[in-house]
Amino acid sequence: MSIETQIIEIAAAAKAASGIMAAVPRKQKDTALMIMADLLETRAEQIKSENQKDVAAARENGLSSAMIDRLTITDKTIVAMAEGLKFVAGLDDPVGTLSDSSIRPNGLEIARMRIPLGVIGIIYESRPNVTVDAAGLCLKAGNAVILRGGSEALYSNLALAQVIAQGLADAGLPDAAAQVIPVRDREAVNILLKQEALVDLIIPRGGEGLIRHVVAHSSIPVLKHYKGVCHGYVDDTADLDMAVEISVNAKAQRPGVCNAMETLLVHEKIADDFLPKLHRAMTQAGVTLKGCEACCRMLENIQPATDEDWAAEYLDLILAVRVVPDMDGAMGHIAAYGSNHTEAIITTDYDRARRFVREVDASLVIVNASTRFNDGGELGLGAEIGISTSKLHAYGPMGIRELTTTKFVAWGAGQIRT
């Protein structure tokens, strides 16, 4: 069987399964997730031994230790996957809920009903836990899911796929509702991306290269996020101690993630006062500053920032700092260099807080708190499947609700149109 035939068969089976999943009651979906959670733990040894095949091959092929680390399934990974499934089982099911109800002058009762999207394709890199995490959320939202992880994780992903399929089958659900593509060839991805009649949405998870490849080749809608170049802006009315504390948290609490702050913009009126405090606190947190000309005049021993620094997603203990004449200067900088991810203002001024929130174009705009809060869990969505920085359908963290859509429903008593 050619790869193309194989992918089309998988997608067609997913499409058929999605029709069944859409009408399944919550309890059946939750039961499937709970069975999968149990199976992960009872089959832990088998899963780890399949994973060791991938890890051994990765070592042979000279993959970096960071990549091998991401690839490795430990007992802790298994517990985390199982807990994640149980958590998703406990979340409310949005499917079938009504909103925006109205009654028309002719008596027709209108509402929007939440429904699954249909078939979702997830394309990701070497972390095998994505297989379970993404499947759990997609299935809970009533979708079918096609999973395509990195080829270096194929044994691991197939072992996890067996657990998922068993959970579905034991709960009386079609096992084609969650399928791992059992093909290493990269061509499989490109073929999947052309099945717009069978697949409703593609979510790529991974580095910018993967995402650009998916966007360039997909004829299916893609929900994506390229990078997080997140800013803080310290207004001249800010509480400076709060500004230091938030800045250190935004930069250093977990520097390797997309909602970490990369550039701090400082109002010139308080730069004299604020920058030495910031410098001390950042140095203590192990953060190196790279500053604009004004910063370099005010602080000793900091590197000058170039235009490249303003655009950089360091994902590291480095912070670019720029003095700006006012909030408009900060907003102009953000419009030029931001990535529509997360933007924070520290201020005590009512009008500026309002204007910043309304006018800055980012998936989360936040006042007097850390950029690190742009996360599905922190914003109250429960679990998340990624963060969208493009605007159509979802902008920001995507939870269960973002894996659904709404249709219109109407109840009549014989109404006709005149």
Add this chain to the structure above:
Amino acid sequence: MSIETQIIEIAAAAKAASGIMAAVPRKQKDTALMIMADLLETRAEQIKSENQKDVAAARENGLSSAMIDRLTITDKTIVAMAEGLKFVAGLDDPVGTLSDSSIRPNGLEIARMRIPLGVIGIIYESRPNVTVDAAGLCLKAGNAVILRGGSEALYSNLALAQVIAQGLADAGLPDAAAQVIPVRDREAVNILLKQEALVDLIIPRGGEGLIRHVVAHSSIPVLKHYKGVCHGYVDDTADLDMAVEISVNAKAQRPGVCNAMETLLVHEKIADDFLPKLHRAMTQAGVTLKGCEACCRMLENIQPATDEDWAAEYLDLILAVRVVPDMDGAMGHIAAYGSNHTEAIITTDYDRARRFVREVDASLVIVNASTRFNDGGELGLGAEIGISTSKLHAYGPMGIRELTTTKFVAWGAGQIRT
């Protein structure tokens, strides 16, 4: 200047204008729309004379009288466009409104704020009124819009574009917020469809050929609707007089539109009773029936339907009729031949009404009323810019709200993540 340079300049100017439009207060947008409405009427003669150039060329080129009819701007068209703009000015502005507010355990206050999508490209055929109708809705929602109508309507569209630009300028808004592409070459469309860094959404309006071309060539998300193969299902528990009245309305009230019914499915238990009544009423309304084998046995003088009839969007006074064993048979037929547009059930049974509404996959599912209600105005959205039959972002009629999205906003008091 090459066409490519020209299109990129237009798109870049639209992008810049969209940043301004996003923050404009409602009053200024409404003022612009009201000025445009006035200008349409004061410049009516000039607009009609530009339109006559297009009409004369269309005649010379031997375009069909239906096409020339769609192309022609009359006094009535002008009044309708002006009234449309005034109506949109009166609609609520969704931009900046908050929803889904919650307070997190750490005190962070979260909400979603509605914001414009950014730059919207509208690609349409020969009706010049789309220029004004689409621009009005996109601008009211705070977007910039790029309009690309049929090349046979270029003089008309440029005259209307002047009115729109003047209205924007007189209200103190950037005239680049609404631009008509002044190029006849079809290459202009293909270039526009590749500007994914500058354009956020493409909405094609027109025949299936246009839409398939746009989908195949766009690297920008597309909201589309191919066709409306809408069904009615008459349950054995239906009020048969109501079923006849709704069926005649759904088929014959305006047969040439996408929400007209194309196939009627009839429960076999009541077919004997119902079909002769239906046949009489449809004949009186000028509708020809094409029936399944069972229909042809029960009714005299009707044509047999083939598999092609079940898939047909007649847009004409023709109705395909099929007897089905039960509601599952009807739902199976709809799943196989429907186009995710509008599906109606006529029933008095509680469980079947519920199941049909929940399980049928269409942008509107309606009980005991005509399919003709799938329309933005009828469903209470105010004006509409089209009907989406794909699920991402919008499913069903798209009003102002569907031309916006939401971002997350959060108000804190110094919260950091631990």
